[in-house]
Amino acid sequence: MNEFDLDNVLERARTLDDEAMTELYQFYYPKIVKFIYYRARPNDAEDLAGEVFLKVIRSIKNQRGNFEAWLYRIARNVIIDKGRYMNSRPETELNGEFAEQIEDTTRVHASIDAKLDIHHALSQVNDEQREFLIFKFIQGLNNKEIAMITDKSIGALRAIQFRALKALNGALS
Protein backbone atom coordinates (compact mmCIF):
# COMPACT_ATOMS: atom_id res chain seq x y z
CA MET A 1 0.00 0.00 0.00
CA ASN A 2 1.68 3.24 -1.08
CA GLU A 3 1.06 6.67 0.41
CA PHE A 4 -1.62 7.53 -2.10
CA ASP A 5 -3.48 4.31 -1.44
CA LEU A 6 -3.20 4.74 2.29
CA ASP A 7 -4.67 8.23 2.12
CA ASN A 8 -7.50 6.99 0.00
CA VAL A 9 -8.20 4.01 2.24
CA LEU A 10 -8.03 6.18 5.35
CA GLU A 11 -10.46 8.67 3.97
CA ARG A 12 -12.98 5.90 3.43
CA ALA A 13 -12.13 4.15 6.68
CA ARG A 14 -12.97 7.31 8.62
CA THR A 15 -16.54 6.96 7.39
CA LEU A 16 -16.48 3.36 8.66
CA ASP A 17 -16.48 2.00 5.13
CA ASP A 18 -16.28 -1.76 5.61
CA GLU A 19 -14.04 -2.44 2.61
CA ALA A 20 -11.56 0.22 3.69
CA MET A 21 -11.53 -1.09 7.26
CA THR A 22 -10.86 -4.56 5.92
CA GLU A 23 -7.98 -3.31 3.78
CA LEU A 24 -6.46 -1.54 6.77
CA TYR A 25 -6.84 -4.63 8.88
CA GLN A 26 -5.26 -6.91 6.29
CA PHE A 27 -2.35 -4.57 5.73
CA TYR A 28 -1.56 -3.62 9.31
CA TYR A 29 -2.57 -6.66 11.30
CA PRO A 30 0.66 -8.63 10.62
CA LYS A 31 2.72 -5.54 11.47
CA ILE A 32 0.96 -4.99 14.76
CA VAL A 33 1.20 -8.66 15.66
CA LYS A 34 4.93 -8.54 14.97
CA PHE A 35 5.37 -5.42 17.08
CA ILE A 36 3.47 -6.87 20.02
CA TYR A 37 5.11 -10.25 19.56
CA TYR A 38 8.55 -8.85 20.26
CA ARG A 39 7.37 -6.09 22.59
CA ALA A 40 5.12 -8.11 24.87
CA ARG A 41 4.65 -11.80 25.47
CA PRO A 42 4.45 -13.89 22.27
CA ASN A 43 1.38 -15.73 23.49
CA ASP A 44 -0.50 -12.48 23.83
CA ALA A 45 0.43 -10.97 20.48
CA GLU A 46 -2.67 -11.88 18.53
CA ASP A 47 -5.03 -11.20 21.40
CA LEU A 48 -3.62 -7.75 21.90
CA ALA A 49 -3.52 -7.04 18.17
CA GLY A 50 -7.24 -7.74 18.19
CA GLU A 51 -7.67 -5.19 20.97
CA VAL A 52 -5.73 -2.65 18.94
CA PHE A 53 -8.01 -3.01 15.95
CA LEU A 54 -11.08 -2.79 18.11
CA LYS A 55 -9.82 0.56 19.37
CA VAL A 56 -9.04 1.60 15.79
CA ILE A 57 -12.61 0.92 14.73
CA ARG A 58 -13.94 2.84 17.72
CA SER A 59 -11.92 5.95 17.14
CA ILE A 60 -10.80 6.11 13.49
CA LYS A 61 -13.50 8.68 12.73
CA ASN A 62 -11.50 11.27 14.66
CA GLN A 63 -8.04 10.13 13.53
CA ARG A 64 -5.92 12.87 11.99
CA GLY A 65 -2.21 13.14 11.18
CA ASN A 66 0.18 10.24 10.69
CA PHE A 67 -1.85 7.06 10.75
CA GLU A 68 0.99 4.66 11.55
CA ALA A 69 2.15 6.76 14.47
CA TRP A 70 -1.42 6.83 15.75
CA LEU A 71 -1.78 3.08 15.29
CA TYR A 72 1.44 2.29 17.12
CA ARG A 73 0.47 4.63 19.94
CA ILE A 74 -2.71 2.62 20.35
CA ALA A 75 -0.68 -0.61 20.33
CA ARG A 76 1.66 0.77 23.00
CA ASN A 77 -1.27 1.79 25.17
CA VAL A 78 -2.89 -1.60 24.78
CA ILE A 79 0.31 -3.29 25.95
CA ILE A 80 0.58 -0.90 28.88
CA ASP A 81 -3.09 -1.27 29.79
CA LYS A 82 -2.83 -5.00 29.89
CA GLY A 83 0.24 -4.81 32.07
CA ARG A 84 2.03 -7.35 29.99
CA TYR A 85 5.48 -5.89 29.78
CA MET A 86 8.18 -8.47 29.49
CA ASN A 87 9.88 -6.94 32.52
CA SER A 88 6.89 -7.58 34.70
CA ARG A 89 6.96 -11.24 33.79
CA PRO A 90 10.54 -12.29 33.34
CA GLU A 91 9.69 -15.98 33.22
CA THR A 92 9.86 -17.84 29.96
CA GLU A 93 8.51 -16.00 26.96
CA LEU A 94 8.16 -19.07 24.83
CA ASN A 95 4.78 -20.07 23.58
CA GLY A 96 3.64 -23.66 23.34
CA GLU A 97 4.74 -24.08 19.77
CA PHE A 98 8.31 -23.02 20.56
CA ALA A 99 8.60 -25.07 23.69
CA GLU A 100 7.32 -28.13 21.88
CA GLN A 101 9.78 -27.72 19.04
CA ILE A 102 12.70 -27.18 21.35
CA GLU A 103 12.00 -30.45 23.09
CA ASP A 104 12.14 -32.19 19.77
CA THR A 105 15.62 -31.18 18.72
CA THR A 106 15.25 -32.60 15.25
CA ARG A 107 12.62 -30.00 14.51
CA VAL A 108 14.52 -27.01 15.78
CA HIS A 109 15.48 -24.84 12.91
CA ALA A 110 17.18 -21.56 12.26
CA SER A 111 14.19 -19.29 12.40
CA ILE A 112 13.24 -20.53 15.85
CA ASP A 113 16.79 -20.05 17.06
CA ALA A 114 16.67 -16.54 15.70
CA LYS A 115 13.38 -15.80 17.43
CA LEU A 116 14.66 -17.19 20.70
CA ASP A 117 17.93 -15.31 20.54
CA ILE A 118 16.22 -12.04 19.78
CA HIS A 119 13.55 -12.55 22.39
CA HIS A 120 16.12 -13.34 24.99
CA ALA A 121 18.34 -10.43 24.01
CA LEU A 122 15.43 -8.00 23.97
CA SER A 123 14.36 -9.14 27.41
CA GLN A 124 17.78 -8.07 28.71
CA VAL A 125 17.49 -4.41 27.76
CA ASN A 126 15.29 -1.88 29.52
CA ASP A 127 11.79 -1.11 28.40
CA GLU A 128 12.52 2.17 26.64
CA GLN A 129 15.44 0.65 24.77
CA ARG A 130 13.48 -2.45 23.79
CA GLU A 131 10.67 -0.37 22.39
CA PHE A 132 13.06 1.71 20.32
CA LEU A 133 14.87 -1.35 18.93
CA ILE A 134 11.60 -2.95 17.91
CA PHE A 135 10.24 0.19 16.30
CA LYS A 136 13.37 0.92 14.36
CA PHE A 137 14.84 -2.42 13.41
CA ILE A 138 11.99 -4.89 13.55
CA GLN A 139 9.16 -2.63 12.42
CA GLY A 140 11.36 -0.59 10.10
CA LEU A 141 10.29 2.87 11.25
CA ASN A 142 12.63 5.83 10.96
CA ASN A 143 13.63 8.20 13.75
CA LYS A 144 11.10 10.82 12.73
CA GLU A 145 8.25 8.32 12.86
CA ILE A 146 9.41 6.96 16.20
CA ALA A 147 9.60 10.51 17.54
CA MET A 148 5.96 11.03 16.58
CA ILE A 149 4.93 7.90 18.44
CA THR A 150 7.01 8.36 21.55
CA ASP A 151 7.05 12.16 21.82
CA LYS A 152 10.83 12.13 22.13
CA SER A 153 13.28 14.38 20.27
CA ILE A 154 15.52 12.99 17.54
CA GLY A 155 18.53 13.71 19.75
CA ALA A 156 17.04 11.76 22.63
CA LEU A 157 16.25 8.88 20.30
CA ARG A 158 19.84 8.77 19.04
CA ALA A 159 21.06 8.49 22.61
CA ILE A 160 18.56 5.73 23.33
CA GLN A 161 19.63 3.96 20.13
CA PHE A 162 23.27 4.01 21.16
CA ARG A 163 22.63 2.72 24.67
CA ALA A 164 20.13 0.15 23.43
CA LEU A 165 22.53 -1.36 20.88
CA LYS A 166 25.31 -1.43 23.46
CA ALA A 167 23.07 -3.30 25.89
CA LEU A 168 21.82 -5.60 23.16
CA ASN A 169 25.36 -6.55 22.14
CA GLY A 170 26.02 -7.74 25.64
CA ALA A 171 22.92 -9.90 25.55
CA LEU A 172 23.54 -11.33 22.09
CA SER A 173 27.21 -12.09 22.60
Add this chain to the structure above:
Amino acid sequence: MNKAYSIEEILDIAIDKLIDGANIQVILADYPEAAEELRPMLESVVRLRQAPAPETKSSIQPLIRIIAKMANETAFLNPRIVNFKSREKVLRIAASFAIIAVLSWGTVNAATNTVPGDWFYPIKLLTEKVRFMLSINREKKVELKITYSTERLKELVSKYHSGGGLDRNLLRVMLDEARAALDDGQKLTTTTKPLLMKRISNMSHLQSNELKKLQQMANPYDKKILEKSISRCGELMQYCMMKSSNEPTDSNMSPKQQEMMQNCPMMKQ
Protein backbone atom coordinates in the same frame (compact mmCIF):
# COMPACT_ATOMS: atom_id res chain seq x y z
CA MET B 1 36.51 10.34 13.25
CA ASN B 2 34.78 13.54 12.40
CA LYS B 3 34.96 15.60 15.62
CA ALA B 4 31.81 17.52 14.73
CA TYR B 5 29.70 14.44 15.34
CA SER B 6 29.07 12.61 18.55
CA ILE B 7 29.31 8.81 18.62
CA GLU B 8 25.49 8.66 18.80
CA GLU B 9 25.21 10.71 15.60
CA ILE B 10 27.85 8.65 13.83
CA LEU B 11 26.05 5.47 14.78
CA ASP B 12 22.82 6.90 13.42
CA ILE B 13 24.42 7.84 10.12
CA ALA B 14 26.08 4.42 9.89
CA ILE B 15 22.74 2.71 10.54
CA ASP B 16 21.06 4.78 7.83
CA LYS B 17 23.73 3.63 5.39
CA LEU B 18 23.32 0.03 6.51
CA ILE B 19 19.56 0.22 6.02
CA ASP B 20 20.15 1.68 2.56
CA GLY B 21 22.10 -1.47 1.71
CA ALA B 22 25.72 -0.52 2.35
CA ASN B 23 28.19 -3.14 3.53
CA ILE B 24 29.39 -2.95 7.16
CA GLN B 25 33.05 -2.95 6.09
CA VAL B 26 32.48 -0.10 3.72
CA ILE B 27 30.62 1.92 6.37
CA LEU B 28 33.29 1.35 9.01
CA ALA B 29 35.97 2.46 6.60
CA ASP B 30 34.48 5.95 6.83
CA TYR B 31 34.85 5.96 10.63
CA PRO B 32 38.06 4.08 11.43
CA GLU B 33 38.39 5.55 14.94
CA ALA B 34 34.92 4.37 15.94
CA ALA B 35 35.01 1.13 13.96
CA GLU B 36 35.72 -1.12 16.89
CA GLU B 37 32.81 0.26 18.87
CA LEU B 38 30.42 0.45 15.93
CA ARG B 39 30.99 -3.00 14.42
CA PRO B 40 29.12 -5.12 17.02
CA MET B 41 26.31 -2.61 17.11
CA LEU B 42 25.86 -2.71 13.33
CA GLU B 43 26.00 -6.50 13.44
CA SER B 44 23.25 -6.47 16.05
CA VAL B 45 21.20 -4.22 13.80
CA VAL B 46 21.55 -6.77 11.00
CA ARG B 47 20.34 -9.55 13.30
CA LEU B 48 17.40 -7.53 14.54
CA ARG B 49 16.36 -6.66 11.00
CA GLN B 50 16.30 -10.35 10.19
CA ALA B 51 13.99 -11.13 13.11
CA PRO B 52 11.38 -13.54 11.77
CA ALA B 53 7.77 -12.45 11.74
CA PRO B 54 5.45 -14.52 13.91
CA GLU B 55 3.03 -16.74 12.09
CA THR B 56 -0.47 -15.33 12.17
CA LYS B 57 -2.37 -18.30 10.83
CA SER B 58 -4.48 -18.38 13.98
CA SER B 59 -5.63 -14.80 13.38
CA ILE B 60 -9.17 -16.09 13.47
CA GLN B 61 -9.15 -15.95 17.27
CA PRO B 62 -8.59 -12.21 17.69
CA LEU B 63 -10.91 -11.58 14.78
CA ILE B 64 -13.65 -13.46 16.52
CA ARG B 65 -13.04 -11.43 19.64
CA ILE B 66 -13.14 -8.17 17.69
CA ILE B 67 -16.35 -9.12 15.98
CA ALA B 68 -17.93 -10.39 19.17
CA LYS B 69 -17.01 -7.25 21.06
CA MET B 70 -18.29 -5.08 18.24
CA ALA B 71 -21.51 -7.01 18.22
CA ASN B 72 -21.85 -6.69 21.99
CA GLU B 73 -21.11 -3.01 21.98
CA THR B 74 -23.51 -2.37 19.14
CA ALA B 75 -26.21 -4.29 20.94
CA PHE B 76 -26.02 -1.97 23.90
CA LEU B 77 -25.55 1.28 22.02
CA ASN B 78 -28.04 3.85 23.09
CA PRO B 79 -30.30 4.39 20.08
CA ARG B 80 -30.73 8.02 21.07
CA ILE B 81 -27.03 8.59 20.72
CA VAL B 82 -26.21 6.32 17.83
CA ASN B 83 -28.54 6.29 14.88
CA PHE B 84 -29.38 3.18 12.96
CA LYS B 85 -27.03 4.04 10.08
CA SER B 86 -23.97 4.11 12.36
CA ARG B 87 -25.07 0.88 13.95
CA GLU B 88 -25.49 -0.67 10.53
CA LYS B 89 -22.02 0.48 9.49
CA VAL B 90 -20.39 -1.10 12.53
CA LEU B 91 -22.27 -4.30 11.85
CA ARG B 92 -21.15 -4.26 8.23
CA ILE B 93 -17.53 -4.01 9.35
CA ALA B 94 -18.15 -6.88 11.72
CA ALA B 95 -19.62 -8.87 8.86
CA SER B 96 -16.61 -8.11 6.63
CA PHE B 97 -14.26 -9.22 9.38
CA ALA B 98 -16.31 -12.34 9.87
CA ILE B 99 -15.92 -13.15 6.19
CA ILE B 100 -12.13 -12.76 6.47
CA ALA B 101 -12.18 -14.95 9.55
CA VAL B 102 -14.15 -17.64 7.83
CA LEU B 103 -12.11 -17.49 4.63
CA SER B 104 -8.83 -17.50 6.51
CA TRP B 105 -9.95 -20.56 8.38
CA GLY B 106 -11.07 -22.16 5.13
CA THR B 107 -13.99 -24.14 6.50
CA VAL B 108 -17.03 -22.16 5.61
CA ASN B 109 -19.71 -24.59 6.72
CA ALA B 110 -18.04 -25.77 9.89
CA ALA B 111 -19.89 -23.39 12.18
CA THR B 112 -23.35 -24.84 12.10
CA ASN B 113 -22.79 -28.13 13.90
CA THR B 114 -20.27 -27.04 16.46
CA VAL B 115 -20.47 -27.43 20.21
CA PRO B 116 -18.68 -25.44 22.96
CA GLY B 117 -14.97 -26.02 22.79
CA ASP B 118 -14.84 -26.15 18.98
CA TRP B 119 -12.93 -23.49 17.14
CA PHE B 120 -16.00 -22.40 15.26
CA TYR B 121 -18.40 -22.27 18.17
CA PRO B 122 -17.78 -18.54 18.83
CA ILE B 123 -18.62 -17.82 15.17
CA LYS B 124 -21.86 -19.70 15.57
CA LEU B 125 -22.78 -17.61 18.63
CA LEU B 126 -21.71 -14.48 16.86
CA THR B 127 -23.84 -15.26 13.84
CA GLU B 128 -26.79 -15.73 16.15
CA LYS B 129 -26.07 -12.45 17.88
CA VAL B 130 -25.79 -10.51 14.62
CA ARG B 131 -28.98 -12.07 13.28
CA PHE B 132 -30.78 -11.12 16.46
CA MET B 133 -29.53 -7.54 16.33
CA LEU B 134 -30.45 -7.15 12.68
CA SER B 135 -34.02 -8.27 13.40
CA ILE B 136 -36.22 -5.28 13.95
CA ASN B 137 -39.46 -7.21 14.16
CA ARG B 138 -40.33 -8.21 17.75
CA GLU B 139 -42.02 -11.41 16.72
CA LYS B 140 -38.93 -12.41 14.78
CA LYS B 141 -36.83 -11.77 17.89
CA VAL B 142 -39.04 -14.09 19.93
CA GLU B 143 -38.77 -16.73 17.21
CA LEU B 144 -35.00 -16.41 17.24
CA LYS B 145 -34.89 -16.88 21.00
CA ILE B 146 -36.92 -20.04 20.62
CA THR B 147 -34.50 -21.24 17.94
CA TYR B 148 -31.44 -20.44 20.05
CA SER B 149 -32.85 -22.14 23.13
CA THR B 150 -33.54 -25.25 21.05
CA GLU B 151 -30.06 -25.03 19.60
CA ARG B 152 -28.52 -24.98 23.10
CA LEU B 153 -30.47 -28.12 23.92
CA LYS B 154 -29.06 -29.88 20.84
CA GLU B 155 -25.54 -28.84 21.85
CA LEU B 156 -26.12 -29.97 25.41
CA VAL B 157 -27.27 -33.42 24.30
CA SER B 158 -24.54 -33.70 21.67
CA LYS B 159 -21.84 -32.76 24.17
CA TYR B 160 -23.19 -35.15 26.77
CA HIS B 161 -23.22 -38.08 24.35
CA SER B 162 -19.71 -37.34 23.14
CA GLY B 163 -18.43 -37.72 26.70
CA GLY B 164 -18.27 -34.04 27.59
CA GLY B 165 -20.53 -34.43 30.63
CA LEU B 166 -23.34 -32.12 31.61
CA ASP B 167 -22.51 -28.59 30.49
CA ARG B 168 -24.23 -26.55 33.20
CA ASN B 169 -23.54 -23.30 31.41
CA LEU B 170 -25.30 -24.51 28.28
CA LEU B 171 -28.19 -25.69 30.40
CA ARG B 172 -28.46 -22.31 32.05
CA VAL B 173 -28.28 -20.45 28.73
CA MET B 174 -30.92 -22.76 27.28
CA LEU B 175 -33.32 -22.00 30.12
CA ASP B 176 -32.52 -18.28 30.07
CA GLU B 177 -33.21 -18.06 26.34
CA ALA B 178 -36.50 -19.84 26.83
CA ARG B 179 -37.48 -17.50 29.65
CA ALA B 180 -36.43 -14.48 27.55
CA ALA B 181 -38.60 -15.75 24.69
CA LEU B 182 -41.52 -15.90 27.11
CA ASP B 183 -40.87 -12.45 28.55
CA ASP B 184 -40.59 -10.87 25.10
CA GLY B 185 -43.50 -12.91 23.79
CA GLN B 186 -45.78 -11.64 26.53
CA LYS B 187 -45.18 -8.06 25.48
CA LEU B 188 -46.51 -8.74 22.00
CA THR B 189 -49.90 -7.43 21.11
CA THR B 190 -50.19 -9.06 17.73
CA THR B 191 -52.42 -11.92 16.70
CA THR B 192 -49.43 -14.23 16.43
CA LYS B 193 -48.83 -14.05 20.19
CA PRO B 194 -50.85 -17.19 21.01
CA LEU B 195 -49.01 -19.06 18.27
CA LEU B 196 -45.63 -18.06 19.64
CA MET B 197 -46.72 -19.01 23.15
CA LYS B 198 -47.69 -22.40 21.78
CA ARG B 199 -44.26 -22.75 20.21
CA ILE B 200 -42.52 -21.89 23.47
CA SER B 201 -44.71 -24.44 25.21
CA ASN B 202 -43.81 -27.13 22.64
CA MET B 203 -40.15 -26.26 22.92
CA SER B 204 -40.27 -26.57 26.71
CA HIS B 205 -41.99 -29.90 26.35
CA LEU B 206 -39.25 -31.16 24.04
CA GLN B 207 -36.56 -29.84 26.37
CA SER B 208 -38.17 -31.45 29.37
CA ASN B 209 -38.28 -34.83 27.58
CA GLU B 210 -34.68 -34.64 26.43
CA LEU B 211 -33.47 -33.65 29.88
CA LYS B 212 -35.33 -36.58 31.37
CA LYS B 213 -33.41 -38.91 29.04
CA LEU B 214 -30.14 -37.38 30.15
CA GLN B 215 -31.21 -37.66 33.75
CA GLN B 216 -31.40 -41.45 33.46
CA MET B 217 -27.72 -41.59 32.57
CA ALA B 218 -26.48 -38.83 34.83
CA ASN B 219 -24.57 -39.07 38.10
CA PRO B 220 -26.43 -38.22 41.34
CA TYR B 221 -25.21 -34.63 41.42
CA ASP B 222 -26.18 -33.95 37.79
CA LYS B 223 -29.48 -35.71 38.37
CA LYS B 224 -30.42 -33.04 40.91
CA ILE B 225 -29.47 -30.22 38.58
CA LEU B 226 -31.44 -31.82 35.77
CA GLU B 227 -34.40 -32.33 38.08
CA LYS B 228 -34.58 -28.61 38.76
CA SER B 229 -34.22 -27.79 35.08
CA ILE B 230 -36.94 -30.25 34.11
CA SER B 231 -39.15 -28.63 36.66
CA ARG B 232 -38.49 -25.20 35.16
CA CYS B 233 -39.26 -26.50 31.68
CA GLY B 234 -42.50 -27.96 33.00
CA GLU B 235 -43.54 -24.66 34.55
CA LEU B 236 -42.76 -22.80 31.36
CA MET B 237 -44.65 -25.31 29.27
CA GLN B 238 -47.68 -25.19 31.54
CA TYR B 239 -47.76 -21.40 31.65
CA CYS B 240 -47.31 -20.93 27.90
CA MET B 241 -49.91 -23.53 27.12
CA MET B 242 -52.46 -21.57 29.12
CA LYS B 243 -51.38 -18.27 27.63
CA SER B 244 -51.63 -19.69 24.12
CA SER B 245 -55.33 -20.39 24.45
CA ASN B 246 -56.37 -16.93 23.23
CA GLU B 247 -55.28 -14.99 26.26
CA PRO B 248 -58.13 -15.94 28.58
CA THR B 249 -58.76 -13.46 31.33
CA ASP B 250 -59.68 -14.56 34.84
CA SER B 251 -63.29 -13.75 34.14
CA ASN B 252 -63.67 -15.90 31.04
CA MET B 253 -61.45 -18.81 32.11
CA SER B 254 -62.97 -22.08 33.00
CA PRO B 255 -62.64 -23.14 36.65
CA LYS B 256 -60.09 -25.76 35.61
CA GLN B 257 -58.00 -23.17 33.76
CA GLN B 258 -58.16 -20.83 36.74
CA GLU B 259 -56.96 -23.61 39.01
CA MET B 260 -54.06 -24.40 36.67
CA MET B 261 -53.09 -20.75 36.54
CA GLN B 262 -53.13 -20.44 40.31
CA ASN B 263 -51.01 -23.53 40.74
CA CYS B 264 -48.48 -22.60 38.09
CA PRO B 265 -45.23 -21.42 39.79
CA MET B 266 -44.53 -19.04 36.92
CA MET B 267 -47.58 -17.03 37.96
CA LYS B 268 -46.22 -16.60 41.44
CA GLN B 269 -42.97 -14.98 40.30
